[in-house]
Structure formats: C-alpha cells, structure tokens
Amino acid sequence: MTKRFLLPLLVVLPATSASAQTLTQALALAYRSNPTLLGEQANQRSVTENSAQTRSGWRPTVSVNMDANYQQGPYTDAFALGTYTSNYAEGYVTARQTLYSFGHVANQVRAADARSRAEGHALRLTESQVFTNAITAYMNVLRDRNVLEVRRADLDMLTRQVQLTTSRYNLGGQPTEQVTRTDVEQAETRRRSAEVALTQARATLAASEALFRAVIGVEPQNLTMPDGLPGMPPSVGQAVTAAIAANPQLARMRETKDATAADIDTARSQWGPQIQVQGTFGTIGPASPFRGREYGEQLAGTVSLVQPIYNGDLYNSQIRQARAKDEQARQNVELAHRTALQDVVTNWRAVENGLQAIRAGMAEVQSGETALKGYQLEYGYGLRSTTDVLYADQNLRTAQVELAGSRHDTIVAEATLLAAMGRLQARDLLPDEHHYDADANLQRARARGWEPLQAPISALDKAGW
Template sequence: MSKNLRGPLLAAIFTTGLAGAFAAPAGAETLADAIALAYETNPTLQAQRAGQRALDETYVQARSGWRPQVSLSDSTTYSDNAVPRAARTLFNSSLKSNTGNAALNLTQPIWTGGRTAAAVSAAEADILSGRESLRRVEAQVILNVVQAYVDVRRDQDGVRIRQRNVAVLQKQLEESKARFDVGEITRTDVAQSQSRLAAAQALLQSAMAQFAISRANYAAVVGQNPGELADVPSLDFLLPGNADDAFAVAEKFNPLLRAQEYAEQASRARVSAARAERLPSLSLRATLGFSGVVSPAYIDRWSRNVTGAATLTVPLFAGGLTSSRIRQSVERNNVDRITIEAQRRAVLQSVTQAWNQLVASRANIDSTGEAVRAAQIAAEGTRQEQQVGLRTTLDVLNAEQELRNNELSASAARHDEYLSAATVLSAMGRLEARNLVPTLAQYDSKSNFRRLRLSWGWTPWEEPISVIDRVLSAPPIPRPMDKPGEAAIGPGLQPPPTVTPASPRK
C-alpha cells in the first residue's frame, strides 16, 4: 500500500462507501500498512514531535548562562544651547556640540553559584520527560489505529451477517407465502415472516450506518478511507506469559510512569536552582570604547577607553523572597515525588484491567465459537423438521435469529480480544512502531537534541566552566539519570499464514 494519501478524506457515508469497502482490491490493506501511514502522517503525533523539538531548545537556552555575552552600543548626542548673548562672555563654551560614543562589551560568567547548572539539569530532565510523553502519544495513536482497524472489520462482518440474515428471511417469506397459497400454513405464519424480515432490514440499515462511522474514524486516525482489510496478525510475540511479567515490564518501561519520574528529577533540580540564589556569582567584563566629535568625524582624534573588571555579586537580603521560593520549589518536588507512586498504582491498575479483559475475551472466543457451531446445527435441523411438520415457522425464525446473534457475538469477541491485547501492550510500554513495524524508518527523538548540543553559540571554554559551576555548588548539582529503554522486540507484525486447501483425494 502506498504510504501517500490516496486522495482527500471523503466522508464514509454508507450509501456510497459500502461498494468500495466490499470490493476487494488486488492487495488487501494490512494492519502494518495502517500503522505505518499513521506513524508518518497522523497530525497528533506530528504535533507532539514538533513540541518535543521545541522543548529541546530549552537546553540551549539554559546553557547560554555559561556562554559569553557580546554587545555593541553606539550613541550620538547633539546639543544646541541657547545661551543669551550677554552671558556668553561668562561661559567659555560653544553653543552647539555633537559627540559620539561606541563601545564593545564582553561579559563572561565564571561561576553562577550553581544557577546555570541547575537550569541545565532541569532542562535535561524536562526533555527526557518529553520523550516519554512522545512515546505515550505514539502508543495512543497506534492503539487508536488498532481499534479503528478492528472496528471496521467487526462492523464489516456485522453488515455481512445482517445481509445474509435478510436474504435468508426473504427466502423464508417466499416459502411461507407459497405454503400459505396451498393451505399448509396460516396467515399468522406469513405475518411472522414479514415481521422478522422488516426488523432484519432495519437492523441492516443500522449496521451499515455503524460501519460508515467506523470507516470515518479509521480515516481520521490513519489518513485514508479503508478498503478491504486483511486479517489481523498475532500480537503474541509481544505479550508476556502471565500478569506478573506484565507488571514488571510496565514498572520499568511504561511511558507515563517514566515521564513522572523525570518530572520529579526536574523539580528536584529547580530546588537546587532556588537554593543557588543565596550563593555569590562571579563574572568577567571587558569593554572597548571610543568617543569623540561626530562632525567633523576625525576618527584619529577619538579617545579610546579599554576597561576590564571582575564582578563578584553576593546576595545579602531579598526580603524573604529567596527563602519563599526555596520552600515553594521543595513542596512542588514533594508533589512530583508523591505523584510517582500514584502513577505507579494507576499503571498497575490499567495493566490489571487490560489483562483480565484479555483473559475474558479469549474465553469468550471459545464460547461464542462453540455457540455458533451449535446454532448452525440447530438452525439446519429446525428447517428440516419444519418440512416434515415437526416445527413451526416461528421455530425456524427463532433458530435463524439465534444463529445470527451468536455470529455477531463471535465477531465481537474476536474484536475485543485483539483490542485487549493491544491495550495490555500499551500499558506495558511495548505498543511502539519499532516493535510492530521494524522495517519502517523510525523517528529519532534524540537526533535533534544531538544536533543542538554543538549548535551556534557553543564555546570550547564553557565545558570547564560548567564543571566549576556544578561542583562548587552547595550541594553539587546532580545530572538527571537517563534510564535505558527496552530493546526492540521482533519480528514485528507478520501477515496471518495462508491456509492452503488440501488436494482432493483421487
């Protein structure tokens, strides 16, 4: 399937959409195709990536506190003093003057008391938290794709079942009319067949409308209307063997939990930044200035001024502002630290819910499959018994209705089982494109950050200054800990095996 949009997103109205949906193209769309297209074009995911790149810039902005600041200033002053003629003999000055001043200023921080080091650590932790948020959005988008995919397949099966039911009931009505004409049954039997057929036609229209809604949801998430969708591939290669293993993986790699842990590290660094406001700071300043008459501009007559200074700033009293900010940042860090436990419990709850739903759905698949098999036998037997007078028309109609209901239940069970499996993987942190479609070019959220590390403005002496600023703080400013992620798990989504029919025996 082409990864480009195949045209504008048209409304999936069932009156026009069903023909294209049921006409199978040369190659059916697979779930991997849908995930790949959404991974590259979904606007929610694209916006989150842009937001992460914007967040990367905070690292550069924080490191600018260690870098020199260079400025050029220039001023020109013209004055015209209206001194009375009688008083000019008393003042030995000209009535008009014009002067100019130009200065090149250079300021280099040497030690900021840990302020810049804390800001850099907070920015790094925020970026790490943002990467986990990007993982969370990616998992949510993929989960939406999976749900839209299985919704379309379920509702497509529902339309087919309803169509088959209408066809069977139409044939049953024709048989009832024929038997009524020869006097075998009464008008009541015919009316029962007509009633069931009308109800089945109404249910078919509802199923077609629901199918159109699912197609529209698919187009909104994936980026194009669905065609004939292939069977869903197995997710067993990503699922653990039991709930305990799922809990263990989720505690390590769930993006919500990891993002909160990085948020706590960021707020801890901001506590250090608030405390650093009590420490002195040291900077060097150099100025090269020129001044003289602007007109006529004799540059060789301008005076030159070169100054250099080391400035030590020691905060003494801030009216309680610094202490208040320290207490505020400490409490915010307490909130983030406590929220880690709350997030851990929420993750375990979501894993528990999804895992139990998966177990129940798998049990339902077996039960509904057996119910369909038994209902097929019952419906066929009832039709045959009706032909010999052992069953009534109502018995046949009830048997057909039970069969269709069981077929719909079986389709819903398969839908729920697959969606539950994807939800378990999302809670664990494994529902990622690199695991599902490893052949797809993966977006690297770290590449932009690596590029900014030595971007415009970097100076070679900022590295030793950063070490001094970090070590000489009280206490030293820690760097955020980047936790390793889980390695990619193969082989990815594989197409379901093709069942080759056995050759007939001779």
C-alpha cells in the first residue's frame, strides 16, 4: 500500500521534541497498565491451570487417615445378652492410582489443553482490542485538538471580519466599498456560530482526553501525528491470507472446536472400563486406655475394574449434548472466518479511501487558504462582498476539519485492519517491550506435578484415541 500523507495538519498544536508523547510511548503505557489487559492475563493463567488439574487423573493420590472409636451398649433393649464394647484407634496411609481410564483422562486433557490455547488467543484478541482503543483514543485527541485550533482561528478571523464590516458600514465611502446592515448582521451571525462551534470543540476534546486517560492511564501531553502503523500488507490478498492464518478470534474458535471434539470422546469414554489400584498401610489398637505395645500393623491392597452397563441413558445423553456443542463450535469457526474476511476487506478499503481523502483534503486546504487570502484582499478594494469572504472562510474551515478527520480515520482503519490480521500485538508494535508469554505459562502449567508413572500411564490411556 502506498504511503503516506499523514504530515502534521496545517493548523497544529505547538510541541517540542523533548516533550512529545509518541503513539509508541502511549501504547507501551497501555500495555503495562491497562486493567482490561492485565485482568485477561490473570484469567489466562487461571484457565491454564485446568491443564494441570486434568493431568492429576494420571497421577497417584496419597492420603493419611486417623480414626478413634469407643462405644459401649447393650446387645438388646432388655440387656438379655449383656453388653458390648467397641474400642479401637487406627492410623493408615492410602495410595490410589488409576492404571487405565479407557481414554477418559486423556480426552479431558485434550479438551483442557485446547481450551487453554483458546484462552491464549482470547488474550491476543483482548490485546489487539486494547491497542485499537488506545490508538483510537490517541487519534481522537489529535483530531479534536486540531479541530479546536481550527475553530479558534475561525473565530478570530470572523471577529476581525465583523469589526471590519462594522467600520465600513459606519464610515460609508465609495459606492463600491459600501456595506449594508445586512452585511454586518451576516458577519455577526457567522461569528456567533463560530463561538458555538468552539464551545462544542472544547467539549468534544474534553471527552476524548477523558477516554485517553481511561485507556492509556495518563494525561495526554504533546501528541505527535504518526506516519502510519507497522506491518501494513502490500495487497488485500496478503491481508486476507494473514487473517486466515492469525486472526485471534478465528484461532480461538478453532481451538474451541478442538476442545468440543475432545468433549465428545470424553463422553464416549465413560462407557469403557476403568482399572484402579489401591494400597493401605497402617496400625490399629485400643483407643482407651492407649497401649502402644498392643498396636499391630495392617496392610491391604485392592485392584478394581469397573465396567458401566446401564445408567439410565445418562452417558448417551452427554454424548448427544457434546455433539450438539461441537456443531455449534463448528458454526462459530465459520462465523469467525467470514467476519475476519469482512473486517479485512472493509478496513482495507477504508485505508485506501482515507489516503485518497488525505491527498484531496491537503489540496483543498491549500486552495482554500489561497482563496480566502485573495477574497480578503479583493474585499478591501470593493471587488468582493462580505458573503464572498464568509463563504471562503467556511469552505476553508470545513476542509481543515475534514482533513483532520481523514487522518484520524485512516490510522484507526489501519489499526482495525492489523487487528483483523492478527498483527496488532505487542510483539509487532512494541518490539523493545517485555512481552507477556501465554505459551510459556501453558507449558509450565502442563509440567507442574509431573510424576514418573505419568508417562507410561498416559501412553496406555491414549491408546486407541
């Protein structure tokens, strides 16, 4: 894409390079402090713990139990058979290990990992949304400050025009230089309208500065007009290809589809056999009075195989439910695919149109300035009317405001296009910043609590799936 017509506006705020607040600096501040983004990062760490929790099904569980019991009572209500006494205390350690779950744990792990990856893409989506909001807020302030300066310049010019018109009306003069009361009132009306426009511009700027503070976290200082955003593709075809490969929402829906497919297998695996082994070791003896020499060891081991036969159609219902959700996920993938393509094409055209509007707007402003100066000069010689001067001024101010809007809209369209392509990320915009690594958090969650038996048991559990 041909660049770039984003030079400063003809009416700009004064700024020094030492105090300039660039777009990159503003994005870095938002990346470090925006609560929406930081909250989503915390949520991503939370979701990845599901990957660790599901893996616990392949690992042993060990518990310590201690019981004490003393009871004395009759064998019958009539005490005919005497009384009995129960008096014991025991302590034991129990270890349980699932040897085979017919893929139930394996499929739960597949689903959890897919959802953890989906959450990583959700974080990318939030990141791009925060950057889009930050860029929009930055450009809003730039646009509205320039519009405010346009309105101030307009009011100053119209005030001088009212004074000049009033003086000529009061002094009279040659017939070609005379103005009427209508000319005075016309100029005064335009001046009043300029005051209203200036008031509205101040209110709009205040709202934009408030949005800037909310998104970026600091007061806007001397902002500088960016030349453009990095990573813009040379053609719409390449933009579409990049979006299909890296659009955050599309990638999120694909991972969610993988998770729902694993949910179907999780539901199906409930019909299979499960094999568990359990071992118990402890000691038992009288609770009262306590006599340590009377305590003896107890040791037990159990291997159990459970095969479901009938459960009131519960498992079958869960399978049907999982398949319906999988179909929903498939449709969500298609929706995300179509939306990504729509966003790319729409914003590509918006950027192209914006660049054309900037070219035309710059020429229009230049012509408008020349026309206004000429009309003002000719007005002094009686060759132009008050209406001509006011009309030329109105055309110039409209062109300046539209040029400010075109520059704003073009940068925002670039941001939206890059977001749809998956390129509005910290690694693209802030290469020197320390980046949050969602993949590393997932890998750490998957490795926590690893046990030596996990590898062979997980391999056996995955067999056939």
